[in-house]
Amino acid sequence: xxxxxxxxxxxxxxxxxxxxxxxxxxxxxxxxxxxxxxxxxxxxxxxxxxxxxxxxxxxxxxxxxxxxxxxxxxxxxxxxxxxxxxxxxxxxxxxxxxxxxxxxxxxxxxxxxxxxxxxxxxxxxxxxxxxxxxxxxxxxxxxxxxxxxxxxxxxxxxxxxxxxxxxxxxxxxxxxxxxxxxxxxxxxxxxxxxxxxxxxxxxxxxxxxxxxxxxxxxxxxxxxxxxxxxxxxxxxxxxxxxxxxxxxxxxxxxxxxxxxxxxxxxxxxxxxxxxxxxxxxxxxxxxxxxxxxxxxxxxx
Amino acid sequence: xxxxxxxxxxxxxxxxxxxxxxxxxxxxxxxxxxxxxxxxxxxxxxxxxxxxxxxxxxxxxxxxxxxxxxxxxxxxxxxxxxxxxxxxxxxxxxxxxxxxxxxxxxxxxxxxxxxxxxxxxxxxxxxxxxxxxxxxxxxxxxxxxxxxxxxxxxxxxxxxxxxxxxxxxxxxxxxxxxxxxxxxxxxxxxxxxxxxxxxxxxxxxxxxxxxxxxxxxxxxxxxxxxxxxxxxxxxxxxxxxxxxxxxxxxxxxxxxxxxxxxxxxxxxxxxxxxxxxxxxxxxxxxxxxxxxxxxxxxxxxxxxxxxxxxxxxxxxxxxxxxxxxxxxxxxxxxxxxxxxxxxxxxxxxxxxxxxxxxxxxxxxxxxx
Numbered sequence: 001x002x003x004x005x006x007x008x009x010x011x012x013x014x015x016x017x018x019x020x021x022x023x024x025x026x027x028x029x030x031x032x033x034x035x036x037x038x039x040x041x042x043x044x045x046x047x048x049x050x051x052x053x054x055x056x057x058x059x060x061x062x063x064x065x066x067x068x069x070x071x072x073x074x075x076x077x078x079x080x081x082x083x084x085x086x087x088x089x090x091x092x093x094x095x096x097x098x099x100x101x102x103x104x105x106x107x108x109x110x111x112x113x114x115x116x117x118x119x120x121x122x123x124x125x126x127x128x129x130x131x132x133x134x135x136x137x138x139x140x141x142x143x144x145x146x147x148x149x150x151x152x153x154x155x156x157x158x159x160x161x162x163x164x165x166x167x168x169x170x171x172x173x174x175x176x177x178x179x180x181x182x183x184x185x186x187x188x189x190x191x192x193x194x195x196x197x198x199x200x201x202x203x204x205x206x207x208x209x210x211x212x213x214x215x216x217x218x219x220x221x222x223x224x225x226x227x228x229x230x231x232x233x234x235x236x237x238x239x240x241x242x243x244x245x246x247x248x249x250x251x252x253x254x255x256x257x258x259x260x261x262x263x264x265x266x267x268x269x270x271x272x273x274x275x276x277x278x279x280x281x282x283x284x285x286x287x288x289x290x291x292x293x294x295x296x297x298x299x300x
Numbered sequence: 301x302x303x304x305x306x307x308x309x310x311x312x313x314x315x316x317x318x319x320x321x322x323x324x325x326x327x328x329x330x331x332x333x334x335x336x337x338x339x340x341x342x343x344x345x346x347x348x349x350x351x352x353x354x355x356x357x358x359x360x361x362x363x364x365x366x367x368x369x370x371x372x373x374x375x376x377x378x379x380x381x382x383x384x385x386x387x388x389x390x391x392x393x394x395x396x397x398x399x400x401x402x403x404x405x406x407x408x409x410x411x412x413x414x415x416x417x418x419x420x421x422x423x424x425x426x427x428x429x430x431x432x433x434x435x436x437x438x439x440x441x442x443x444x445x446x447x448x449x450x451x452x453x454x455x456x457x458x459x460x461x462x463x464x465x466x467x468x469x470x471x472x473x474x475x476x477x478x479x480x481x482x483x484x485x486x487x488x489x490x491x492x493x494x495x496x497x498x499x500x501x502x503x504x505x506x507x508x509x510x511x512x513x514x515x516x517x518x519x520x521x522x523x524x525x526x527x528x529x530x531x532x533x534x535x536x537x538x539x540x541x542x543x544x545x546x547x548x549x550x551x552x553x554x555x556x557x558x559x560x561x562x563x564x565x566x567x568x569x570x571x572x573x574x575x576x577x578x579x580x581x582x583x584x585x586x587x588x589x590x591x592x593x594x595x596x597x598x599x600x601x602x603x604x605x606x607x608x609x610x611x612x613x614x615x616x617x618x619x620x621x622x623x624x625x626x627x628x629x630x631x632x633x634x635x636x637x638x639x640x641x642x643x644x645x646x647x648x649x650x651x652x653x654x655x656x657x658x659x660x661x662x663x664x665x666x667x668x
Contacts, residue, residue, distance in 0.1 A: 049509045051667045070665075071511075079509040085502035089317045090310065101306030102512045144506075 001027035001062050001151060002183050003048060008057035010043055010206075017043040018206045021057070025185055025199075030178045032197030033187040034295065040206040041187040042082055045156045048185070049079045062151045062183075075103075078150030082157040084137050088130030092121055092140055095129050096147060103148030113180065114143045117173055135166030142173070153177065155186040159193065171196050191292035202295050209298040214291055221289035221297060223247060223259040226267065230279040239277040243270070250296055257293055258284075303512060307520035314494065315524060321490060329482045329532045333539050336474040344430050348376040350394040352385060355404040363416075366442055367398070372434050389421055396420045396431045475540040476628035477601030479533065480621045483559065484566045484595050487529050489587035491570030495521055496583040499574075505667065514663045522567045529563045530556075549635025558631065558641075561648055562624040566591075568655030569620075575662040595621040623648045 003025035010018040018040045025031040033041050046052040048061055050070035059066045064073045086095045096118070100106050111118070121139050124132065129140060138158055145153065155174075159167040171193060178184055186197070194200045195214045202209040202217070210217060230236040233251070240249040240258055247259040260270075267284040274282050315321055349367075353360050368375045376394050379385065385397050399417035401407070408414040418435050420428035498504040507517060537555070540546040548555065569591065577583040596602060598612060599621035605613055616622050623644040630636045630644075638645065 046505075046667060051505060051508055053666065053668075074509050075511045077509060079506060081502055081505050083502045085506050087310065087314070087503060088501070090313055094310070094313065098306055098310050099506075099510075102303050102507070102510050104303060104511065 002029060003031075003059070003061050003152060003185060005044075005048070005059045006057055008044070008047060008054045008059055010040075010047060010052065010054050016206050018047075018054070021203075021206075021208055023201050023208065023211050025183060027183055028178065028181055030174060030184045030186070030196075030198045032194050032200040033185065033203055034189075034191065034194045034200050034291065035187070035203035036189055038205075039203045041203060042156055043206075044203075045079075045081075045154050045185075045187065049077060049154055050074060075148075076151045078145035078148070078153045080141050080145040080153075080155045080158055082160065084141060086129045086137070086141055086144060089128060091126050091128055092132070093125040095140060096143055099144040100147045105148050107147065110147055110149050113149055113177075114146050116176060117146075118143050134162050135169075138162055138166065138170060142170075146177070150182065152183045152185070155184065157187055157189065159188060159190065167193070191290065191295060194291040200291070202291075202298060204295075204299050209295070217291060217294045218289050221294050223289075223297070224265070225287050225289050225293060226258045226260075226270075227252075227255040227283075227285050227287045228258045228270075228274075229255050229281070229283050230274060231281045232279060235277070236274070236279060239274055239279065243273060248296065248300070250293070252290075252292070255287075257287070304516055304520060307512070307516065308523050311494070311520060311524045314497075315528070321493075324490070325486060325528055325532070326535075328485070329478075329536055330539065332482060333475070333478050333536055334543075336478050337540075337544050344372055344427060344434065346374050347372060347396065347427075347431055348394045349373050349396045349398060349431075350377040350379055350385075350388050351375055352379045352382070352397060352399045354402040355400055355406075357403075357405040359405040359408060359414075360400045363400075363439065363442055364398075367435070367438055370434075370438060385419060389419075394421075395424075395427060396435070398435065472544075472546055472633060474601075475536070475544070475546055476625050476632060477599070479536045479559075479628060480562070480599065480601065480624050481592065481595055482532055482536065483529050483563055484591055484621060485587070486532055487525055487563050487566035488570035488573065488591050489584060491521055491525050491567050492573035492577065492583040492587055493580050494525075495571065495574035496577055496580050500579050508666065514665055515660065518571055518660065518663060522564075522571070525567060525570075526560070526563055529566075530560065533559045533563075546632070548632050550631035551637065554638060555628070555631045558624070558627050558645065558648075561645070561652060562620065562627075565620050565648060565652035565655055568652060568659050571659035572655060572662065575659060575664065594619050598622065599625050601625055620648055620651050623651075 005024070006022045008018055008021045009016070021040075021044065033044065035041055043052065047054050048059055048066060050066050050073050053067065061073050062076050064076075066073060087098070090098065096107055100110075117139050121132070121136050121143070124136065129137065132140065142155075142158065145155075159170055162170065167190075174184055174186065175196075188194070197214060199211065199213050200217065201211045210220075212220070228236065228240065233256075237249060237251060237256055240246055240256060245261050245265070247261045248257070250257045258270075271282050271284055315325070351364055353364070364375070367373050377388060379388060379397070382399075385399070388394050388397065397417075397419045399419060401415045401417075404414045404416070416439065418432050420431050422428040495504075498507065533556070537548065537552075541548060570587070573583055573586050573590070577586055598605075598608075598616040598619050600616065601621070605616050605622070608616065627641045627644050627648070630641045634640075
């Protein structure tokens with residue numbers, strides 16, 4: 001009932017969008033595709049939702065082949081494209097009704113499944129979809145993708161352009177849907193959302209860098225990370241980048257994440273160097289790696 | 301079936317909530333038919349002319365009276381000298397000058413022949429031609445009346461008679477043409493736009509990833525426009541009957557059936573256009589350039605096909621509008637039944653089937 005992808009490749013003219021992608025999504029799993037814009041996430045979604053044909057490789061969704069059984073797959077999957085793709089000139093209720101009808105069901109029949117989400121937008125059910133806020137649009141789109149009780153749910157960047165509160169709510173909803181037995185494949189460019197998935201695949205330039213649980217990915221981070229801060233952020237970054245033993249330097253909120261090439265790295269040595277660069281208020285502390293650090297390290 | 305009704309309901313919401321498309325749907329037919337009917341016309345009415353009468357006798361006076369009595373001409377100026385002819389033309393006051401020769405009456409009696417020169421301003425050749433014909437016909441009429449009075453009459457006078465549109469009203473010619481244009485535009489352009497809109501807004505992606513079948517989408521898209529186009533056709537026919545007093549000679553039922561056939565062929569063209577265009581704008585441009593222009597120029601609506609160069613005559617056969625205009629003229633003006641237009645109907649039917657087949661085949665079940 002999950003998703004199986006083996007050796008999928010896809011090119012647009014000269015551009016290789018996906019190169020030899022393979023992974024498995026177990027039934028009832030919340031699986032995340034994490035990668036920057038242009039990594040090939042949308043292309044992969046479109047192949048799995050039978051909208052595109054891969055140049056090479058095979059894939060099954062809910063045990064059905066994406067090429068041969070595309071008509072069957074279209075009955076059982078819910079798909080929410082990255083761009084808001086509902087009818088803007090139809091009201092919330094008309095949109096939901098329409099999608100229920102074309103899937104041969106009704107709002108009442110599957111109300112239970114969408115209730116948690118739909119109650120939040122129900123007060124606006126007579127409003128045109130085009131006039132909703134970003135967060136409400138996402139909720140409506142999710143309701144529409146769920147109305148036929150899909151076995152597998154594909155969500156392509158569902159939280160892009162949504163405020164932090166709505167994003168948090170959205171992920172809570174996904175967790176609840178997972179409990180109802182739906183397999184979910186979700187993509188996001190936000191690394192912080194990755195930690196909320198059961199397993200994730202880090203993807204860049206059409207290639208998968210790593211597949212594992214978020215905890216394992218972080219655990220496998222090879223280096224010791226230090227949070228470095230000083231009075232002048234910009235100068236700090238430049239100085240760190242110029243340091244001869246630096247391995248990686250990435251700004252991370254109010255800190256800079258720093259790793260060193262040497263295994264016997266001594267923070268005091270770095271502090272002395274930075275002071276020599278006219279920086280003050282210097283603090284260097286050990287910290288935990290995040291998914292973002294792992295991604296940066298892998299993408300190097 | 302429920303799916304289908306749901307889809308059609310949605311389409312009607314789209315149409316009625318978009319003011320622009322509503323205007324195109326219902327405003328345009330009325331505006332066009334009134335425009336073509338009233339403003340664009342080949343008839344001449346109250347054309348200003350000048351008279352140069354060298355003889356000023358009873359006969360010329362009588363002829364001049366006849367001309368000024370007709371509603372086609374009004375005599376603006378009487379001039380005295382040949383030199384003035386060019387002057388009045390240059391001033392642009394008159395479209396024609398009638399120049400009666402000296403001793404007109406005398407010559408007519410003596411030689412049975414007198415001359416009147418009809419000088420027309422041919423900057424507008426069509427009007428010049430029409431004026432010249434109208435004047436000739438008035439003169440001829442006068443001559444006939446005179447000949448009746450004389451007992452011996454061996455002159456054979458040809459008697460032209462215009463049939464089907466005896467008053468040569470151009471609106472009778474335009475109504476079939478305008479009806480064709482409007483049905484073509486509403487059907488083809490609106491469907492192609494409404495399908496490409498789904499592509500442009502990304503909703504096509506969701507529709508594809510659903511159990512709804514391609515033919516259900518196509519029929520769902522097309523159905524509302526069949527309905528609206530039929531209403532349009534009815535409005536046009538009613539306007540032409542009640543405002544332009546244009547008689548519909550043939551069977552209204554046959555007219556309706558033929559119209560539905562043409563509407564379906566136009567809709568199929570619209571779907572075909574939508575399969576090759578990615579945005580609403582492209583769809584609109586292709587519809588306007590690819591359909592409107594051939595319909596206006598090559599269908600025989602404005603320019604007679606028989607006077608076109610041969611290659612264009614051959615191309616015109618491929619335009620459904622040509623056949624529909626022949627059918628419309630047949631039913632509306634000549635009052636013929638199916639037995640006279642079955643060939644055209646069959647051609648139109650063949651084209652329709654071909655376009656539907658092609659558009660269903662070209663309809664993409666995936667994104668590329």
